[in-house]
Amino acid sequence: MRSRAVTRVLLCCGLLAGPLFTTAYLLEGSTRANYSAWRHPVSSLSLGTHGWMQVANFLNSGALLVGFGIGVHRAEHSSKWTSRLIQAIGVGLIGAGAFRCDPLSGYPPGTPAVPSPPTTKGILHVVFSALVFLGMPAVFLIDATGVKPVWSTYSKATFVAFVGTFGVARAGFAQSARLVAFGGLFQRLALSIGFTWLALRAAQLLGALPRS
Numbered sequence: 001m002r003s004r005a006v007t008r009v010l011l012c013c014g015l016l017a018g019p020l021f022t023t024a025y026l027l028e029g030s031t032r033a034n035y036s037a038w039r040h041p042v043s044s045l046s047l048g049t050h051g052w053m054q055v056a057n058f059l060n061s062g063a064l065l066v067g068f069g070i071g072v073h074r075a076e077h078s079s080k081w082t083s084r085l086i087q088a089i090g091v092g093l094i095g096a097g098a099f100r101c102d103p104l105s106g107y108p109p110g111t112p113a114v115p116s117p118p119t120t121k122g123i124l125h126v127v128f129s130a131l132v133f134l135g136m137p138a139v140f141l142i143d144a145t146g147v148k149p150v151w152s153t154y155s156k157a158t159f160v161a162f163v164g165t166f167g168v169a170r171a172g173f174a175q176s177a178r179l180v181a182f183g184g185l186f187q188r189l190a191l192s193i194g195f196t197w198l199a200l201r202a203a204q205l206l207g208a209l210p211r212s
Contacts, residue, residue: 072205169183170183
């Protein structure tokens with residue numbers, strides 16, 4: 001009984017991670033002078049006087065996803081790679097918080113669109129962020145195999161939507177003339193798509209967990 005209760009708590013972490021992360025960065029972005037949610041990446045909120053709030057957001061959400069990944073393994077031992085990838089996404093968020101990004105797309109004000117050369121912290125931020133933005137599409141595809149057709153179709157559609165929106169975001173952050181003003185918007189769309197999948201996966205596992 002105690003083991004099942006622990007598993008349930010860990011799976012609930014997957015329900016909470018996305019909504020908490022999203023709510024925090026939306027509130028932060030709405031109060032920052034000269035910050036544009038349409039243009040600037042979520043990570044840029046970790047810069048400046050109040051940057052500690054986004055750092056805490058990264059660390060908290062990352063820890064929740066690591067816990068969720070452990071819960072996935074406890075609930076479904078056959079989902080070994082799903083569990084590992086979710087934990088990797090969590091580690092990526094923690095690392096993104098531990099190493100702040102370089103300024104990008106003119107935020108904070110007075111900084112270049114793209115720093116040259118990048119700082120060591122900025123490089124490490126990119127490396128850890130890759131665990132998030134590569135780990136998410138990987139888990140969508142891996143979890144789409146050997147499951148019910150409806151979930152498989154949804155996971156594959158999520159993969160396509162995530163890769164598409166994140167691709168546009170990356171082009172914007174690379175200062176594409178047509179997309180630079182929308183990089184932040186498409187990054188937020190990608191994150192929302194990914195965190196929605198994770199929350200639904202958590203709900204699915206919670207629903208299948210015996211109550212007695």
